[in-house]
Amino acid sequence: MRSRSRQRRQNKTDTKDRWMITYADLITLLLIFFVIMFAMSRLDIEKYETITESLQLTFKSGDSLLEKGHGILGSGDPYSQVSPPATSGQDDQGNKSSDVNAATPAPMTERELAFRKQEEELLSLMNMIQQYIKDNKLEDQIHVSDLPKGISITLSDRFLFDVGRADLKKDSAKTLSKLASLFGSLNTIVSIEGHTDSVPVGEASKFKDNWELSGARALSVLRYFIDQAKLSPDGFQYAGYADTRPVGDNNTTEGRTKNRRVEITVLRQLQQ
Structure with a gap:
């Protein structure tokens, strides 16, 4: 009688802990999945640098709609902007400049x-x-x-x-x-x-x-x-x-x- 009771308790314990086997298998599979993903996702440094350089050039040369805009990042060439500056005849330091780049209104018809x-x-x-x-x-x-x-x-x-x-x-x-x-x-x-x-x-x-x-x-x-x-x-x-x-x-x-x-x-x- 005692041996049968002990066997039943052992069978209960084995049945209760079986979920840990499934959980361990799941964790193992997830680990393998992320290892494979990491191995496949090698960064192409050359492509990354090319794209970064292209974006920086675009933002720096882009003209702003604001007065005296020098590109979206504020570091573009002020003489290559599309829209004319708000004032002509003086540069940023207050010195007189030539009116060569000043926009002239189109003649009326x-x-x-x-x-x-x-x-x-x-x-x-x-x-x-x-x-x-x-x-x-x-x-x-x-x-x-x-x-x-x-x-x-x-x-x-x-x-x-x-x-x-x-x-x-x-x-x-x-x-x-x-x-x-x-x-x-x-x-x-x-x-x-x-x-x-x-x-x-x-x-x-x-x-x-x-x-x-x-x-x-x-x-x-x-x-x-x-x-x-x-x-x-x-x-x-x-x-x-x-x-x-x-x-x-x-x-x-x-x-x-x-x-x-x-x-x-x-x-x-x-x-x-």
Whole structure:
């Protein structure tokens, strides 16, 4: 009985420690694996040095986007950078240097020069019209503004026409003559647009509706510039928009007054 009990305890002990055999085998295999990997991973010194030297050359010669950039590592040749230095005429020590390497702006094309000249003319035109309005106390009748499309000159219908009519008043000739003298030297298109309020034309009017009235008023201004001031018709265009482009509330008297107008716009464009 004792021998059997002792044998059972020994068998239990042997069964409990068997996992260590598997663990030892695993550790041995891992050791062999890393030894093989280490043996296969020999470093090629020549290739490593070649790649390192190439990267260093690239970083040193690379130009920086910052002012006075001398490469990404700050050790590149300052005279071989692509972007020009922020200031010319002095080196890093404050001494004067030659302008041989200084970048010069590319010359402007003829069209760019023409646009620049036109902007100067438009600015001068606006200043002269503003001064004319001030001198003649016409602030409540004429308004001038600088818009993206050009210099816009808005004339009230009371200044140009009688109610429901498209014939120019005699008093408007002085102002239109002044504008004509300024338009003659411009190399651009002058657009003339007629606008009305939303109130329908009267039954006694010779115009069918506000479309005809607004177009006729714009045409009357155009006729003055062409027939009276003898300006070239090639520099003008006109249109009537009735009440489709209001600038005020048509439900109020003040808004309807603002909507009844003629807009003369000196466009920002060159003639072909």
